[in-house]
Structure formats: C-alpha cells, structure tokens
Amino acid sequence: xxxxxxxxxLGILLTIExxxxxxxxxxxxxxxxxxxxxxxISIAINLIVGFTMFRIPVxxxxxxxxxxxxxxxxxxxxxxxxxxxxxxISGSVPSFVDAIFEMVSGFTTTGAxxxxxxxxxxxxxxxxxxFSHWIGGMGILVFTVAILxxxxxxxxxxxxxxxxxxxxxxxxxRIKDTAKILYIFYISxxxxxxxxxKFGGMGLYESIVHTFGxxxxxxxxxxxxxxxxxxxxxxxxxxxxxxxxSGISFSLYYQLSKGNWREVFKDEELRLFLSIIGICxxxxxxNIGGNLGRSLKDALFQVxxxxxxxxxxxxxxxxxxxxSKAILFMxxxxxxxxxxxxxxxxxxxxxxxxxxxxxxxxxxxxxxAVIHVKVNERVLSSDVLASIMSFFALYIFIFIIGxxxxxxxxxxxxxxxxxxAASIGNIGPGFDFVGPTNTFSQFSQLSKLFLSFLxxxxxxxxxxxxxxxxxxxxxxxx
Amino acid sequence: xxxxxxxxxxxxxxxxxxxxxxxxxxxxxxTNSKILDRVNNQLDVLTINAxxxxxxxxxxxxxxxxxxxxxxxxNDETNIVISSITKKLGxxxxxxRIRNPEYVEAIPFIKKEMNIDHIVNPELAxxxxxxxxxxxxxxxxSSDFVKGKVSMIDLNVNNIPGFIGxxxxxxxxxxxxxxxxxxxxxxxxxxxxxxxxEKDDIxxxxxxxxxxxxxADKSQVVKNKSKNKxxxxxxxxxxxxKIGYYLAKKLLKEGIRVKIVEQSTERCKYxxxxxxxxxxxxxxxxxxxxxxxxxxxxxxxxxxxTGFDEENLLMSLLAKKSGVKxxxxxxSRSNYVGIIEKLGVDVALNPINITVSNILKFIRGGKVISxxxxxxxxxxxxxMVASEDLSIIGKPIEKIGLPKGIIxxxxxxxxxAIIPDGKSIIHPNDRLVIFCLSSEIHALDPFFKGNxxxxxxxxxxxxxxxxxxxxx
Numbered sequence: 035x036x037x038x039x040x041x042x043x044l045g046i047l048l049t050i051e052x053x054x055x056x057x058x059x060x061x062x063x064x065x066x067x068x069x070x071x072x073x074x075i076s077i078a079i080n081l082i083v084g085f086t087m088f089r090i091p092v093x094x095x096x097x098x099x100x101x102x103x104x105x106x107x108x109x110x111x112x113x114x115x116x117x118x119x120x121x122x123i124s125g126s127v128p129s130f131v132d133a134i135f136e137m138v139s140g141f142t143t144t145g146a147x148x149x150x151x152x153x154x155x156x157x158x159x160x161x162x163x164x165f166s167h168w169i170g171g172m173g174i175l176v177f178t179v180a181i182l183x184x185x186x187x188x189x190x191x192x193x194x195x196x197x198x199x200x201x202x203x204x205x206x207x208r209i210k211d212t213a214k215i216l217y218i219f220y221i222s223x224x225x226x227x228x229x230x231x232k233f234g235g236m237g238l239y240e241s242i243v244h245t246f247g248x249x250x251x252x253x254x255x256x257x258x259x260x261x262x263x264x265x266x267x268x269x270x271x272x273x274x275x276x277x278x279x280s281g282i283s284f285s286l287y288y289q290l291s292k293g294n295w296r297e298v299f300k301d302e303e304l305r306l307f308l309s310i311i312g313i314c315x316x317x318x319x320x321n322i323g324g325n326l327g328r329s330l331k332d333a334l335f336q337v338x339x340x341x342x343x344x345x346x347x348x349x350x351x352x353x354x355x356x357x358s359k360a361i362l363f364m365x366x367x368x369x370x371x372x373x374x375x376x377x378x379x380x381x382x383x384x385x386x387x388x389x390x391x392x393x394x395x396x397x398x399x400x401x402x403a404v405i406h407v408k409v410n411e412r413v414l415s416s417d418v419l420a421s422i423m424s425f426f427a428l429y430i431f432i433f434i435i436g437x438x439x440x441x442x443x444x445x446x447x448x449x450x451x452x453x454x455a456a457s458i459g460n461i462g463p464g465f466d467f468v469g470p471t472n473t474f475s476q477f478s479q480l481s482k483l484f485l486s487f488l489x490x491x492x493x494x495x496x497x498x499x500x501x502x503x504x505x506x507x508x509x510x511x512x
Numbered sequence: 513x514x515x516x517x518x519x520x521x522x523x524x525x526x527x528x529x530x531x532x533x534x535x536x537x538x539x540x541x542x543t544n545s546k547i548l549d550r551v552n553n554q555l556d557v558l559t560i561n562a563x564x565x566x567x568x569x570x571x572x573x574x575x576x577x578x579x580x581x582x583x584x585x586x587n588d589e590t591n592i593v594i595s596s597i598t599k600k601l602g603x604x605x606x607x608x609r610i611r612n613p614e615y616v617e618a619i620p621f622i623k624k625e626m627n628i629d630h631i632v633n634p635e636l637a638x639x640x641x642x643x644x645x646x647x648x649x650x651x652x653x654s655s656d657f658v659k660g661k662v663s664m665i666d667l668n669v670n671n672i673p674g675f676i677g678x679x680x681x682x683x684x685x686x687x688x689x690x691x692x693x694x695x696x697x698x699x700x701x702x703x704x705x706x707x708x709x710e711k712d713d714i715x716x717x718x719x720x721x722x723x724x725x726x727x728a729d730k731s732q733v734v735k736n737k738s739k740n741k742x743x744x745x746x747x748x749x750x751x752x753x754k755i756g757y758y759l760a761k762k763l764l765k766e767g768i769r770v771k772i773v774e775q776s777t778e779r780c781k782y783x784x785x786x787x788x789x790x791x792x793x794x795x796x797x798x799x800x801x802x803x804x805x806x807x808x809x810x811x812x813x814x815x816x817x818t819g820f821d822e823e824n825l826l827m828s829l830l831a832k833k834s835g836v837k838x839x840x841x842x843x844s845r846s847n848y849v850g851i852i853e854k855l856g857v858d859v860a861l862n863p864i865n866i867t868v869s870n871i872l873k874f875i876r877g878g879k880v881i882s883x884x885x886x887x888x889x890x891x892x893x894x895x896m897v898a899s900e901d902l903s904i905i906g907k908p909i910e911k912i913g914l915p916k917g918i919i920x921x922x923x924x925x926x927x928x929a930i931i932p933d934g935k936s937i938i939h940p941n942d943r944l945v946i947f948c949l950s951s952e953i954h955a956l957d958p959f960f961k962g963n964x965x966x967x968x969x970x971x972x973x974x975x976x977x978x979x980x981x982x983x984x
Contacts, residue, residue: 207558
C-alpha cells in the first residue's frame with residue numbers, strides 16, 4: 035500500500051472540510067451566537083492537521099484500488115471525527131462519542147440525532163450539522179475529485195466507492211467532469227428548493243437548513259417537531275416533492291437536460307421507484323383513514339421521507355396502524371435509486387432481484403432455457419448479478435447481527451430492529467423508542483459507536499467499509 | 513477535443529493512454545464488456561459496451577459533437593463502415609485502421625469514396641520502417657528531422673570510450689550535439705550538467721548530421737559494424753503474417769533475397785502464390801533444427817515478426833548468437849521496453865507505437881510535422897513549424913521559461929540546422945525539434961499553440977498552476 039499518497043489525499047480532504055466549516059462560521063458571526071470560537075478553533079485544527087498531512091513527501095503518485103478504497107473508508111471516518119470538534123468545543127454536545135454519532139449521522143445523511151432539544155443549540159452548530167448532510171449526500175470525495183484532477187486514474191475507483199449503486203456510470207468521459215456535472219445538478223436542485231421554501235414563508239436560514247436536509251436526504255431539522263412544526267401544507271408538499279427528486283438518479287437529470295426525456299421516462303428503476311411510492315401512499319392513506327386530504331398529505335410525506343431515506347416527519351407515525359408501520363419498515367430497506375443521494379438497498383438492486391426470482395421460476399419449467407436478466411435493455415453480466423446478490427445477503431446479515439447486538443439494550447425487538455434498519459439504510463427515525471418523537475440519546479456509548487459504524491457501512495455500500503476489517507487488506511500479501 | 517475510439521485492443525488502449533496526456537476527452541467503445549471493465553479501471557475514459565456500427569448508440573452519444581472517430585476494431589470492413597457512418601452522423605474527422613494487403617492498392621479510392629480522412633496500417637508502417645533500416649544500411653537506428661538534417665539516435669554509453677563515470681559538462685567534443693535524455697534502467701530522465709553517466713545508460717542524442725557522424729565514428733559498435741558492413745543481400749523473415757508479407761514485398765522489389773518461415777500451410781500457399789521470388793518454408797520457426805537446416809548463419813539479417821513478442825525476441829537473440837549481423841524484432845507490448853535494449857537485439861520496433869505516433873501527428877495537425885514516441889510512451893519528439901503568433905518567438909530560449917521536461921533539441925533556420933543553446937533565438941517559420949516527457953505534454957500548449965490571450969486562457973493557466981502545485 036502506498037501510505038504517503040493516502041495520507042496526502044486525506045490531508046486534502048481535511049483542508050476541504052475546513053473550507054466547509056467557513057459558511058457555518060459566517061452564520062455564527064452573523065447571528066453573533068456563542069459558537070464563533072468553536073468554529074475558529076476547529077478550522078485551525080483541520081487546517082494544521084490537513085496541511086501537515088498534505089506536505090508529506092510522496093514518491094509514487096499512483097492511486098490503485100487499495101489506496102482508493104482506503105481513502106474513501108478512512109476518509110469518511112476522519113471527516114466525521116474532525117467534524118465533531120465544533121460540537122464538543124461549543125458545548126452543544128459535551129460527550130465526544132455523542133458528537134461523533136451526530137456527525138456520522140450528518141455526513142452519511144442519516145439524520146438520527148442524540149440531541150433531545152435542538153431548538154436551544156446555537157445557529158452555527160445547527161447549520162454545520164445540516165451542511166454535513168449536503169456535502170455527504172453527493173459525497174465529499176466526489177467533490178474532491180471534481181476540483182482536483184491531480185488524483186489521476188485513482189479518481190474512478192474513489193468515485194465508484196463513494197457513489198451509491200451497483201454500477202457507477204460515467205456520464206461524460208472524464209471523471210472530474212462527471213463529478214462536476216453531478217454537482218451542478220445538485221446545486222441547482224438546492225437553490226430551487228431554497229427559493230420555493232422561502233416563498234412558502236419559511237425564513238431564509240431555516241429554508242437553507244431544511245433544503246440541505248432534503249436534497250442530501252438527511253433529515254436534520256432546526257425544530258424539535260421536524261417539518262410538522264411549520265404546520266404548512268405548502269412546505270410539506272414542496273419537501274415531499276424534493277425528497278422524491280433527490281431519491282432519483284442524478285444521471286437521469288443529465289439525460290433530461292440533453293433532451294432524452296423518452297429514455298428517462300422509460301428508465302425501469304425510476305418506474306419502480308415511483309410505482310412503489312404511489313402504491314404505498316394509496317394503501318397508507320386508506321389505512322390511516324380520517325380526512326382524505328389530510329391523510330393523503332401525511333402518507334405522501336412519510337412515504338417519501340422514508341423511501342428517500344431522509345427521515346423528516348410531520349406526524350408521529352408510531353401511532354399509525356400496524357399495516358402502515360409495516361409498509362414504512364419495508365420502505366426502509368428499499369431506499370432511493372442508484373446514483374441519487376438516498377441510501378438503503380436501492381431500487382435497481384430490488385429490481386434485479388425480482389427479475390432473478392422471475393428467471394428462477396421460468397427455469398423450473400424450462401430447465402434448458404437461456405434467459406438474460408436485462409435492465410433498460412442492457413444485459414447484466416453474471417458478475418454484476420453476483421455482486422448484487424452478495425450485497426443483498428450482506429445487507430440482511432448485517433441487519434440481523436446488528437439487531438441482535440442492539441437488543442442487548444433491552445428496548446424491545448421493534449425498537450432495536452428498526453434502529454438498526456434506520457442506521458444502515460441512512461434513514462434516521464425508527465419505531466417505538468427510536469420513533470420520530472424520540473432520539474437516540476438513550477443508547478449506551480458503545481451502541482452509539484456501533485450504530486455510527488452501521489451508518490458508514492450503509493452510506494459506503496457495505497464492501498468499502500468492510501475491507502477495513504479484512505486482515506488481508508492490511509498485509510502486503512496476495 | 514472529443515475523440516471516440518472503437519475497439520479497445522492494444523492500439524485503442526495505447527491511443528487512449530497517449531491522448532489523455534494531452535487533455536483529450538476519450539470515449540472507448542467495444543463489444544467485450546470484460547475488456548471494457550479493465551479499461552474503465554485503468555484509464556479516465558467513458559466506456560460504452562456496443563458495436564460501433566449501431567447507429568442508435570452513436571446517435572445517443574451525440575457523435576455530432578465529436579471531433580474524431582478512430583476505428584481500430586480487428587476487422588477492416590467494420591472499421592471502414594464505422595468511419596463512414598460516424599462521418600455521415602456529423603463527426604468531424606475519421607481515422608480507420610485497414611490492414612488487409614488486398615486493400616492497400618484501393619486505399620486512395622476507399623478514402624475518397626467512403627469519406628475517411630486518414631487510414632493507418634500498422635503492419636505496413638512497421639514493414640516500411642524495417643525495410644528502411646535494412647535498405648539504408650544505417651549503422652544504428654535513428655529518426656530524422658528537418659528534412660534529414662537533424663537526427664536523433666540512441667547510443668549505449670558502454671560503446672563510447674571515455675564516457676562512463678563522467679559528468680555531462682566534463683564531456684568534450686559535443687558541438688552540434690545535445691544529450692536530451694538518458695535512460696537509466698528503463699527510466700527516462702532529463703540530465704543536467706552535473707548528471708553522471710553510469711554503465712549501461714542509454715543516451716538519446718539530437719544532433720546535426722556532422723555531429724551525429726562524429727559521435728558515431730567514436731562509438732565502438734559502429735566502428736566494428738562499419739568495418740565489416742557490407743551490402744545486405746539475404747534476409748530471413750520469421751513469421752509470414754501481414755508484416756512479413758509487406759516486408760518481403762518491399763525487399764524483393766529492391767532485389768534482396770528473402771526467406772520466410774511460416775507455420776501455417778494455408779498461409780504458406782498464399783505467400784508463395786503472391787511472392788514469386790521469395791523462398792517460403794513451412795515449419796515452426798521456434799524449432800532450432802529448421803533454422804539450422806535453412807543455414808541461418810549465412811544470412812545477413814534476421815527479422816522476427818511473428819505474432820508473439822517472446823518468440824520474436826528469443827529467436828532474434830538466437831540468430832544473433834549464430835552470427836547474423838543484423839537482428840530486428842517486432843515487439844507489440846510496451847512492457848518489455850525497459851529490458852529490450854539490454855538484450856542485444858539491434859532494433860526492436862513497436863507497430864503500436866509507430867501507429868500511435870502517426871495518429872497523434874494527424875491530431876496535432878497543422879504545424880506539427882512528425883511525432884515519435886520514445887521508450888514505450890515516456891517521451892515524445894515532435895517537429896513543428898513555429899508560426900508568428902507564438903509567444904516564444906524572438907526571445908532567447910533561456911528566457912522562455914520552458915518546464916524541465918521540454919527541450920528544444922534543434923532549430924532549422926533558413927535551411928540550416930542549429931543545435932541551440934540558451935542564447936539561441938527562435939524566428940518565425942523555423943522548424944523546431946521538440947523533445948518532451950510524456951508527463952509534460954499538457955504543458956506544451958501555452959508555448960507552442962497560438963497565443964489566444966484573454967481571461968479564459970489566464971484561467972486555464974491558473975488551473976494548471978494549481979494542478980502542478982498539488983502534484984509536487
């Protein structure tokens with residue numbers, strides 16, 4: 035392994051994080067809240083450490099698969115740890131473990147919090163928390179790749195490891211240009227939502243914070259009651275729509291901008307994603323009953339919030355009938371589309387798994403049949419199919435083992451399994467003790483660290499993180 | 513600039529690699545998804561798993577926005593069709609690879625009728641190079657610039673008495689010569705006055721004809737060779753593929769006797785039908801008995817051009833050992849570049865490199881006259897005409913501020929060749945021979961492309977500055 039280049043790139047990453055803290059610093063200066071000092075110190079720490087690491091002499095500049103994966107997995111752990119510093123220094127979250135949980139939850143766009151009363155926190159800290167959603171949603175390393183072409187060939191490996199989905203598609207020849215295009219659509223979506231929310235009567239500051247939470251599919255809010263606190267149908271619907279938009283693959287927006295709307299419309303993953311939303315909204319609307327308009331609105335918001343893995347809430351769905359809760363629980367596993375900012379298993383994998391099942395059934399009747407699994411008229415190779423199946427299996431294994439470990443907390447099966455599903459799927463709230471009106475503060479320190487790891491596992495698509503735990507990875511052997 | 517390469521074989525891959533160095537956006541199309549996976553992991557290019565003749569795929573790709581299509585699939589006809597189709601769909605230029613000897617006569621016709629801008633034939637190109645070497649009876653391999661007035665040669669330090677262990681500025685008698693680069697163990701470095709020459713180093717020298725002749729006379733190899741150098745009359749060609757065929761045809765035309773050893777009976781029949789005067793032997797070329805039977809030791813030159821690099825190299829060495837004076841070998845993989853020069857083969861030629869150079873020359877277009885690749889792809893030597901709007905005109909070379917990896921090796925001024933020093937001045941319409949490390953190719957543009965000025969240019973320079981800062 036080429037350690038010098040690893041350290042150098044991680045140094046660049048920390049420097050970029052320092053730059054990412056500047057907007058939060060400006061916010062806290064503007065509102066003259068008491069966290070100015072915390073940000074100044076944190077930026078200084080990041081810059082000093084980052085720059086020292088950056089200055090390390092590098093003999094060979096090539097980044098191979100091993101280095102690329104280490105950069106992504108170690109990089110994410112590192113930015114979460116350094117990102118937690120302002121929370122601790124400002125006294126908002128005194129415990130360092132809690133602060134790390136909060137920042138991992140931020141960067142992985144989970145949105146699970148350990149803070150019981152967020153409304154008392156200084157504005158700079160709240161902004162930083164939500165900004166971490168935004169930068170983590172599209173990926174801080176994708177950002178690095180976009181502005182630093184110097185990473186060379188390794189940039190594709192990094193891009194692949196950080197983008198959600200089984201196949202990382204370039205949309206233009208060069209990775210740095212692909213990354214730039216993705217960020218352009220991301221930023222446009224962000225600006226559009228800020229304007230629409232502002233238009234709906236939300237203050238500029240809160241519009242920005244909630245936009246970060248939506249387009250990054252995170253879920254951090256400035257209110258204890260989340261979106262429900264605004265009590266506005268307009269805001270609820272705008273955020274619902276943007277949660278759907280953020281759960282769609284960003285490369286489809288590029289296709290749209292090129293005028294290939296026919297292809298976008300035909301995209302099988304998009305169709306599955308929208309059909310699941312449509313069906314679930316209808317079933318839940320009739321299941322919760324009451325005023326039709328109101329229940330439709332509530333169902334739409336909660337369904338889009340969970341399937342896009344955002345985790346905002348307008349109502350306490352813990353009070354809903356079991357069928358509705360079961361549907362929401364299922365949605366936690368499905369998640370957004372590949373190439374979006376959403377988490378979960380991803381619709382494309384679900385689609386492929388369904389097609390595989392269909393193929394197995396046909397094969398029972400026609401043992402000699404040659405049947406290809408196709409998505410969007412492209413035949414998937416057996417390698418891709420195998421990786422999708424092993425991903426699904428690993429996802430379920432981690433869910434089961436995680437549930438067993440968290441059940442040691444003694445909070446009941448529903449709470450512990452939904453806490454694990456919500457962490458690994460980067461959603462945020464679960465059911466019962468971790469439901470939308472509760473927080474994760476009740477867990478022990480150890481469980482918080484464990485859940486943080488699950489969030490990183492989920493965000494980086496399991497295998498990237500898993501290699502850190504493989505002894506082979508650290509030895510320079512075959 | 514956007515380029516589509518159809519066919520991700522050795523040539524397609526190398527082309528993409530070389531183009532990425534000069535900031536070209538590359539898309540590679542191939543029908544084999546396994547190969548594309550590998551390309552995707554190793555190069556920063558867009559890969560598309562499709563057949564290049566699928567019109568819907570090309571349309572989807574917006575082929576009209578591309579500047580160049582290079583069709584290098586294994587099939588000549590496919591290449592022709594792809595070039596023709598992409599041109600019709602709006603791609604500005606097209607290049608096709610056509611290798612079949614039967615088409616060679618028809619190439620001008622095909623170019624015109626099928627609307628293809630440029631046709632490359634690697635096999636013919638390498639056969640031409642080999643015959644040039646054999647016919648002109650060079651004592652060493654060289655490339656010529658400025659209409660033959662300037663040459664570039666590579667010499668092993670071991671062969672020049674009194675060079676080993678000296679620093680460059682201590683060397684005497686280097687008028688009209690410039691040591692542009694030294695290859696140490698296969699790594700190319702740009703020397704400075706204090707660099708010490710060690711055993712086994714290979715020197716890359718640019719010089720005027722007189723200068724090169726002087727250093728060549730000094731060199732022991734050349735002395736030995738020129739002593740018993742006689743006209744080459746008998747050539748042994750191992751491998752009767754396309755290269756062997758083209759080469760034999762060229763040599764026969766010059767009245768040289770040719771013996772071809774080829775394994776496939778079918779191919780032998782074809783060759784003997786087409787090449788009247790050549791002696792075609794059907795047999796396994798790696799079988800030492802056949803070589804002895806055919807009295808390899810009486811031949812003047814041995815050329816290994818089978819499809820296997822290893823066979824070519826090993827049999828060339830064997831031929832050398834049997835006493836053949838000139839042994840030439842075709843090596844398609846660049847992996848071996850670092851060790852070949854130590855083996856004792858007189859010339860190892862790479863058809864891929866020759867073709868890539870050819871295509872690069874076509875791309876750079878306009879003022880660039882020739883491009884040669886050195887040592888795999890570690891460096892390029894290009895010859896170009898200095899136009900009046902270049903910023904480097906009229907300044908002494910030392911004031912231009914060229915990066916360390918770029919050297920102006922020679923200037924052709926008013927029909928005379930000059931090997932410049934720091935004080936030489938470049939005049940408009942001079943021919944420049946520029947030596948450039950591959951890692952610095954992207955830095956060529958600001959100096960040798962027309963001066964656009966303006967904010968955009970400034971910005972791109974700024975961007976490059978940042979990139980250099982981060983790279984170092």
